[in-house]
Amino acid sequence: MKWKRSERLVDMTYYLLEHPHRLIPLTYFSELYNSAKSSISEDLTIVKETFEEKGIGLLVTVPGAAGGVKYIPKMKDDEVQEVIQTLISELSKSDRLLPGGYLFMTDLLGNPELINRVGKVFASAFSDQQIDVIMTVATKGISIAHSIAKHLNVPVVVVRRDSKVTEGSTVSINYVSGSSRRIQTMVLSKRSMKSGQRVLITDDFMKVGGTLNGMKNLLEEFDCELAGIAVLVEAEHADESLVDDYYSLVKLHEVNEKDRTIALTEGNYFSKERK
């Protein structure tokens, strides 16, 4: 069966979106659609222009016998700004205030459309770097980790507080929690990562950075390299930060429990210098 261009465009768009950051040889499409490579190239030009025009992402063509085409999710700055503003307006609602000045954000972390966009924002920031693994710590950062992982098409590993029989042999470290100054433990299955892998660490919330710093130390135990840190919300604090090189979308300045107000601004996403 020979496919019409219009049908090819729909199916090709689907296939590319489902396989981000993966090189797809043109022969894959030409055999699948029983069409000449020249027609497939023309199709891909249309897809590429539309993806770029609409801020869906980039379509990178790699020439040569081992070449092909690769979809790179990349969000435009104005859409990133929209995501940040959505987060700020959601997080500044006073009913999110919890005793002790904490903010309730579990609902946002469980919202699939929002978290899909947050993941795409971070995947965009790291789109031209080699990332092999996304790491987070249980439980609240997991949805962000999986969303970034989906857009970069790499696996997620989840660090735990306790050792479970279903994890097999584990590597465990102790670290000092930033705010409470208590010694805590982190555990990761030995099979999670191979030495030399480049790891992007993510979490939903960062204050002094104790937990993130713990994950950095854990990377060393695996001979892995830190590729970057991505946090949804960072909180202003008086202590010295344990982590300095990170991206954040939102910054929490002050929580006033008496007036029930929450002061939030944009995080460092746009102000941080890109590598």
Next chain:
Amino acid sequence: MKWKRSERLVDMTYYLLEHPHRLIPLTYFSELYNSAKSSISEDLTIVKETFEEKGIGLLVTVPGAAGGVKYIPKMKDDEVQEVIQTLISELSKSDRLLPGGYLFMTDLLGNPELINRVGKVFASAFSDQQIDVIMTVATKGISIAHSIAKHLNVPVVVVRRDSKVTEGSTVSINYVSGSSRRIQTMVLSKRSMKSGQRVLITDDFMKVGGTLNGMKNLLEEFDCELAGIAVLVEAEHADESLVDDYYSLVKLHEVNEKDRTIALTEGNYFSKERK
């Protein structure tokens, strides 16, 4: 700017895939692309036919003034079979055997392409039911829950073993763990669900069903209704099951620690009667 049909098809496909189970009025597209509704209708017919032909899903048209079009992710049976066979072949590798007859499957739960497909399988099974929330328990079921949630476009709530300050007021229940017969606790933030919501429960592994049964009991505390249960792997066991109405993709029959073999078959996904 007027869009060409080819460009509209690419962008429309992207938009529909990003917003499953949501009714999109035709005027949304006709205004966005500055095109007549009749042209948009023709575009949608092409998208619909390609989605159905390739097993991407259904495009349901709702007529009338409040009408529009809705993308329903729906995987064809042969692709579901492929997902199941991939899982069986992965899980039967002898190096997954852990002391005590447990199977290592954390890597599969962190694999974005595989989990995306698993989520689509379950979303397909429940595509014509009203589902308001996906519920799971920390930690290993979270990736499956988020993948189902993405395909059904509904939020995820994560039950925890312990109460955290960032969850606000919580509802807590005690339940009997199926295999160890110990009393355990489950905690869920009070704001997670509203009374009357229909909840799909999911987890990575089920033996007697103690944890799933605990989540069922938790639903009652919230005056919510059980819409269904979806598990990746169910294990054969001698005790009486605490849960009977569920979908599973894979069934674990026997683990032979001496010979290092794992006996797996297809779960009940195809044999279970559909509602």
